Amino acid sequence: MKAIMNIFVILGIAAVLVFAYQLFDQARTEQQSLVQAEAYLSKTKEDFMAMKKSKAENIANFAAEHHEPFAILEIPKLEKSLPIVEGVEADDLKKGIGHISNTAYPGQGEQIVISGHRDTVFRGIGALEIGDHFVVDMPYDTYTYEIRETEIVPEDDTTVIRSMGEEVLVVTTCYPFNYVGNAPYRFIYYAYPL
Structure with missing residues (x-):
């Protein structure tokens, strides 16, 4: 009996170590992507300014x-800057x-859909409310969007992705936010340009 208990303790410790490594690796990879995105934005902003095309054509x-x-x-309320x-x-x-x-991309006048994991990049996103903002820094400009609607849909509902006839930033993540395993729903934020 004692040997079985020791095996379970060892398995538990191994599971915790694997989980900790995965969290560390996720954070490291995300940070590398943020550095790459910042470098890309810096370089391409210069390129866009040097182009002979109009800003509207570049966008x-x-x-x-x-x-x-x-x-x-950027999610000001959560004090987060995340790579896209x-x-x-x-x-x-x-x-x-x-x-x-x-x-679409910001500034193109149609639906922009971005998605992330609730337990990594979007940890804490459940604290956002109607009226909170998302800020998207693109190579050609910075765009601020205000959350005006939210929706919960089944995980396989793809009707969220559609032509909306106007610029809307649609942010999706798994739901419930504290669910363990593959979540059965998606939480959707609809944010409109300010």
């Missing part, structure tokens, strides 16, 4: 490289917040 023609950090999302990566595959979401590639 309309912008497209990020798949799997690369290209912008920074092009794509929402597992590796992209490990780096930061993912931008759904077939949606």
